[in-house]
Amino acid sequence: MRTEGLKIKNLSKAMNGLKIVDRVTATFLPGRITALVGPNGAGKTTLFHLITGELKPDMGEIFYRKKKIAGLPPYKVARNGIGRLFQDVRVFENLTVFENVASACYSERSETPWFPFLHIKGLRSFNRDIADRVMFWLEFGGLADLKDTPASSLSYGQQKILAITRIMAAGFSILLLDEPTAGLNPVMIKRVLNILKKIIKEDKSKTIVLVEHNMSVVTEVADWVYFMNEGRISFFGRTDHVLGDQEVREIYLGL
Numbered sequence: 065m066r067t068e069g070l071k072i073k074n075l076s077k078a079m080n081g082l083k084i085v086d087r088v089t090a091t092f093l094p095g096r097i098t099a100l101v102g103p104n105g106a107g108k109t110t111l112f113h114l115i116t117g118e119l120k121p122d123m124g125e126i127f128y129r130k131k132k133i134a135g136l137p138p139y140k141v142a143r144n145g146i147g148r149l150f151q152d153v154r155v156f157e158n159l160t161v162f163e164n165v166a167s168a169c170y171s172e173r174s175e176t177p178w179f180p181f182l183h184i185k186g187l188r189s190f191n192r193d194i195a196d197r198v199m200f201w202l203e204f205g206g207l208a209d210l211k212d213t214p215a216s217s218l219s220y221g222q223q224k225i226l227a228i229t230r231i232m233a234a235g236f237s238i239l240l241l242d243e244p245t246a247g248l249n250p251v252m253i254k255r256v257l258n259i260l261k262k263i264i265k266e267d268k269s270k271t272i273v274l275v276e277h278n279m280s281v282v283t284e285v286a287d288w289v290y291f292m293n294e295g296r297i298s299f300f301g302r303t304d305h306v307l308g309d310q311e312v313r314e315i316y317l318g319l
């Protein structure tokens with residue numbers, strides 16, 4: 065039987081008197097790449113903030129593995145296996161690529177995920193196991209050749225791939241990715257998409273939720289799409305179904 069995945073029920077959030085997220089109900093299933101699409105300001109990033117605990121909902125529930133997680137602080141949400149790629153990419157610029165991934169491996173979704181970063185220098189020498197795992201994930205992300213490069217010297221696209229690799233290395237089972245291909249050239253987009261496909265192919269218990277404006281990316285990787293507009297999910301279903309819908313095309317694609 066399929067595990068339940070992440071379920072959102074009637075989730076709402078208002079800010080400055082405006083309903084930013086308005087009674088959103090959605091299910092994100094394991095083994096699937098689900099895209100969340102919609103115009104700028106639709107509330108997609110805010111929905112991610114609500115799931116990860118950066119914001120508290122005014123109303124509604126979020127269930128993961130039958131546990132209620134709405135309103136928990138971010139570190140507790142992370143401990144439940146929910147990881148996130150921020151719209152503005154976040155890596156430790158002063159650390160090498162290896163050290164960035166090591167800090168993620170070491171944290172194991174612990175209470176304070178950034179704590180190990182303080183101790184990361186010299187980690188290689190005292191923990192062979194972790195070094196092997198780091199190398200595994202660096203190979204997975206195609207970053208092995210860059211392992212000793214400071215993250216600050218990477219291109220923007222490489223930093224995004226590093227950030228995704230860190231989420232994988234930390235062992236999260238749900239990956240919430242906010243615009244992972246934005247600002248990337250076609251070669252780097254292809255690399256990111258291949259990584260996402262590989263994640264699902266190799267582990268069907270993983271769930272990927274992708275906020276994405278590039279419709280060819282959505283068509284290529286997403287199995288299922290939620291269309292969000294003015295805080296609401298106004299349409300959802302199989303990718304071809306949603307992207308072929310006349311209302312979605314008019315509101316979003318301007319067709």
Ligand SMILES: Nc1ncnc2c1ncn2[C@@H]1O[C@H](COP(=O)(O)OP(=O)(O)OP(=O)(O)O)[C@@H](O)[C@H]1O
Binds near residue numbers: 079084109111
């Ligand atoms: N802290 C805040 N206080 C008040 N309004 C906010 C706040 N954060 C976001 N908003 C508003 O909420 C709305 C939704 O923003 P959000 O960032 O979730 O949209 P989005 O769908 O992610 O857009 P984009 O595709 O441009 O990233 C916008 O109108 C934004 O101005």
Ligand SMILES: [Mg+2]
Binds near residue numbers: 151
């Ligand atoms: Mg956004």
